[in-house]
Amino acid sequence: MGQYSTDDVAPRELGHDPDDPALAEMEDDGTEADGRLMGLERAGAWRLAWWKFKRHKLAVASGILVLLIYFVAAFAEFLAPAAPGDYAARYTYAPPQTLRIWDGEEFGLHVTGYKVEVNPESLAREFVNDPEQKIPVGFFVRGSSYEFWGLFEWDRHLFGPLDPDQPMYLLGADRLGRDMLSRIIYGTRISMTVGLVGVALSLFFGILLGGLSGYYGGHVDNVIQRIIEFLLAIPTIPLWMGLAAAIPPTLPPVQVYFMITIILSLVGWTGLARVVRGRFLAMRNEDFVTAARLDGASEVGLILRHMLPSFASHIIAAVTLAIPVMILSETALSFLGIGLRPPVVSWGVLLQEAQNIRTVATAPWLLLPGMAVVITVLALNFLGDGLRDAADPYSK
Incomplete structure (x- = not known):
C-alpha cells in the first residue's frame, strides 16, 4: 500500500468546490494556499455559513433591502413628508x-x-x-x-x-386628500413590527413546546403533538377571521394591535415546534449531550447552552421565512376589515381604500401599498432562502 496524502484527495472530497474562485486563487499562489485551506478547515460553523451566504448575491441584496425597510419603519416620522392624518379636502x-x-x-x-x-x-x-x-x-x-x-x-x-x-x-x-407616500411610510412600521412581534411569540412557543416534546418524549410528546395536529387541522384563515371578529370594536388601537399579533402567532408556532422536536429527538442521545449530562449540567442549561446553539442557524432561517407569512396575514385581515382599524395605519388598512373597482379605476395609485407588500415579502423570502442554504451543512 502506498503512502496516503491529502494532496491526492480531490477538493470536492474535502468539502470544497473546485470551481470556487477562492480555490482558484489558492492554486495560483501556492504559498498562501495551504494557509487558506487550513483556514477553511478550522473555521467555525457561523463563519462558514457567513461565507456561503455572501456567495448568494440575491440574498445579500434582499438583506440590504430588508434593512432599509426596517430603517424606514424606525424613522417613519422623519422620513415622511407629512403626518398620516394631515388632509386637504380640495385635493381629493x-x-x-x-x-x-x-x-x-x-x-x-x-x-x-x-x-x-x-x-x-x-x-x-x-x-x-x-x-x-x-x-x-x-x-x-x-x-x-x-x-x-x-x-x-x-x-x-x-x-x-x-x-x-x-x-x-x-x-x-x-x-x-391625504398624502399616500407618507401613509405608506407610516404603514411600514405597523406591518413590519406585526411580523416581528408575531414571529417572536411563535418562536417562543415553538422552541418551548417543541423542545419539551423532543427532549422528554413519551406522554409529553404525544400530548403536544396531538395539540399541534388539532391546530393544523383547523383552516387558518377562518380561524383568524373568527378570532379577529371577536375583538371588541371599542378597544384602543394599541390593544387591537397586540390582540392581532397574538391571533397571528396562535398557529404560527406549530411548524417551528415540529422542526425543533425533530432536532431534539436526533440530538438527545448524542455524545456531547451525554457528556454534558454526566458533567452535572441541569436540564435547562443542557437545552439552552448545548442543544439549541447547535441548530440556531436553522432557527434564524425559519424565522426569516415566517415573517412574510405574518405580514401577509395581517394585510389580509386588515383588508377584510377585521384586523387593524383606522386610525392605525398599516398596509392592509391602506388597501381597504382599493376595495371598490370604481375607485381603483379613478385613482389606481391607491394600490401602491400592495406593491410595498409584494416587494417586502419577496425580499424576506429571498433572504430566508439564502440563510437556509447557508445554514445547511450539506449544501454546496
Whole structure:
C-alpha cells in the first residue's frame, strides 16, 4: 500500500468546490494556499455559513433591502413628508406629481402644482399638472410636528415643500386628500413590527413546546403533538377571521394591535415546534449531550447552552421565512376589515381604500401599498432562502 496524502484527495472530497474562485486563487499562489485551506478547515460553523451566504448575491441584496425597510419603519416620522392624518379636502384623489430638478430655465428641486379641468367626455372635474405653478422642494424642511420615538417633539422632515401650505403628493392622494407616500411610510412600521412581534411569540412557543416534546418524549410528546395536529387541522384563515371578529370594536388601537399579533402567532408556532422536536429527538442521545449530562449540567442549561446553539442557524432561517407569512396575514385581515382599524395605519388598512373597482379605476395609485407588500415579502423570502442554504451543512 502506498503512502496516503491529502494532496491526492480531490477538493470536492474535502468539502470544497473546485470551481470556487477562492480555490482558484489558492492554486495560483501556492504559498498562501495551504494557509487558506487550513483556514477553511478550522473555521467555525457561523463563519462558514457567513461565507456561503455572501456567495448568494440575491440574498445579500434582499438583506440590504430588508434593512432599509426596517430603517424606514424606525424613522417613519422623519422620513415622511407629512403626518398620516394631515388632509386637504380640495385635493381629493389628486394624481401623483413628478419630482423635477430643471424647469427649463434654472436648476432646483420642485414639483408642479395642480389645476382643475372638466373632462369633455365624462364631464367630471379632474386634476392636471400645471407647469406654470412651481412648488420648491427642499431637505430638512419644517412641517407637521411629531414626537420622535416619544423622546422629544420635532417638526423637521427629510424632504418636503418649502411652503407647508403648498401641495406635494409624489404618490398621489386618497379620498380625504391625504398624502399616500407618507401613509405608506407610516404603514411600514405597523406591518413590519406585526411580523416581528408575531414571529417572536411563535418562536417562543415553538422552541418551548417543541423542545419539551423532543427532549422528554413519551406522554409529553404525544400530548403536544396531538395539540399541534388539532391546530393544523383547523383552516387558518377562518380561524383568524373568527378570532379577529371577536375583538371588541371599542378597544384602543394599541390593544387591537397586540390582540392581532397574538391571533397571528396562535398557529404560527406549530411548524417551528415540529422542526425543533425533530432536532431534539436526533440530538438527545448524542455524545456531547451525554457528556454534558454526566458533567452535572441541569436540564435547562443542557437545552439552552448545548442543544439549541447547535441548530440556531436553522432557527434564524425559519424565522426569516415566517415573517412574510405574518405580514401577509395581517394585510389580509386588515383588508377584510377585521384586523387593524383606522386610525392605525398599516398596509392592509391602506388597501381597504382599493376595495371598490370604481375607485381603483379613478385613482389606481391607491394600490401602491400592495406593491410595498409584494416587494417586502419577496425580499424576506429571498433572504430566508439564502440563510437556509447557508445554514445547511450539506449544501454546496
